[in-house]
Amino acid sequence: MSTARDRILAAARANKPAETPLPTVPDFWGDNSLERFRTVLASIGGEVTRLASLDDLEATVHELWPDAKLIASPLFTPTLRIDQHTPTDVLADVDLAVLPVEFGVAENGAVWLPEANMLHRALPTVTQHLAFVLDQRQLVATMHQAYARLPDGPGGYGMFVAGPSKTADIEQSLVIGAHGARSLVVLVY
């Protein structure tokens, strides 16, 4: 008896149309300015804050989030150490995660966060608040350039994050802070 796999592949082979070409996608360029990124991010509930230099990061974080007790970050001495073995009940208590991102996308306010920058895969969504640290020279205009920045693929797990978690499932009223981060600030240096 043939397997489901064989039957599905045979049916797809038998029923597919004549081959059509795979188009080449042009490199749609556009505005990759920080101003554009800031405006779009603000329109989706996020925020850009200038950082004079990376050396100011820790002080700026404590200044901007004075009430955050449990802060996780690979960029300075955190108040809570997180790695990929951290158990769920510890992750559940994180107030703020401060994570480096590789680049930002000006057209939609998204940033690329690969697994290597997350400490734990759940951290970017389980934390109550989220701060990303972005080198302002690492801005691309559109998603075409964004994927061109990933020649080796997206890694084991990686995400574009555009603003804080949100929902409009109750009467189309926008509510920030559905299941993931309640707020998102991109610290740009």
Add this chain to the structure above:
Amino acid sequence: MSYLTHASRAEAFNLDHERTSWHDETLWFVRQKRDKAVYAVPEFQELRNLASAIKDHTLSRLDEYLAQFEAAAQTNGVRVHWAADAAEHNAIVLDIIRARGATRVVKSKSMLTEECHLNPYLIKEGIEVIDTDLGERIIQMRDEPPSHIVLPAIHLKKEDVGATFFKHLGTAEGLTDPQQLTEAARQHLRAKFLAGEVALTGVNFAIAETGSVVVCTNEGNADLGVSLAPVHVASMGIEKLIPRLSDLGVFTRLLARSATGQPVTTYTSHYTKPMPGREMHIIIVDNERTQQLGRPDFRASLKCIRCGACMNTCPVYRRSGGHSYDFTVPGPIGSILSPNIDLKKHSTLPFASTLCGSCTDVCPVKIDIHVQLYKWRQIVSEANHLPTAKKIGLKFMGRLLASPTAFKLSGSFGRRALRLLPYGLTHNQTVNAWAIARELPEPPQQSFREWFAQQPQPAT
């Protein structure tokens, strides 16, 4: 066996005039947000052409891309399963859950698992399945199907949600503030996420060259579920494939703009490999899709990326509600997908359209939806699934319109009859269904043909 028609279910929805108007206006507002987002991208029409061509190409080599995807995913340490139909899919999911000895499942949005009726199947087997998308959780508590593929609870008002949460989550009676209701759901679902043993997700895009699956959400529920649970099961239809990672540049620019007018979804997550010590499974499902692939007139429906733009723009969907379609995917796209599954049961859906073509205009992958609706009508008619009155009416009109003499006579008779006969007869809703919600036009004194004959003939 006879089925309720779309029209009769739409009639029930329309009993609440106020709510029908609200539904209509709310979805039109989403359509307007879509327009604003689309017009801001100068190359949007070019992106639609590219998306359409990429999907056409993928379908034309679907077997090869499926095999490539499977091999890449297996190299990544993912277990790939194949399911010919819903029953096979559901059994595979249950086996994976049972193999872990798990009972607590968190699930993010997946229209495919709705199509397979996975939830009732698992619940019957003693598994707790929690839908974690807010809209889906609301309707799960109410034991209702989604009424829209992107906005599953769009048929509900905040008072309904308040009453549901009062009953199931113990929120204050009469609470209707969306912010507070969402917070209550957040707290309730956090506990479920933290306790989840198996996370189920759908798939927005599957990348053949990398073996990755991509899931797009605004709430972050897919990521939270998957990254906390030891096992991830992603269910995908065979049509979710795209060849290259770079093709996502096209699709991520189209999806959210077309769906809700956002520049992109909050989370665009790429799942390629499981964490060490964890499991990732992908179930590739056919469930009649290869049959649709074999229908030249209808195979383009498999290009759909489930943005819901055709629903938001459809004058019939907006005024009849998603439940009136009685199919997993409602609206125009559902009306061309459903006859492939069960022609008789869904025979009235291709008629739930004015054929205005607005669905085709907004479709980000350029599916000729209204043309396919028209073509399904022919097939429904040939299969003899038309209601008798419609069948006789169409036959009569066909003869009338084919004969110039009959057309002329009936026109002159109609104009006279409309003038002379009492309103109660010409607008009798039993014999004239057209008049149920419409006025007939004031009859003119003469026909165009009569008027034209009286005009001076142009010099030759």
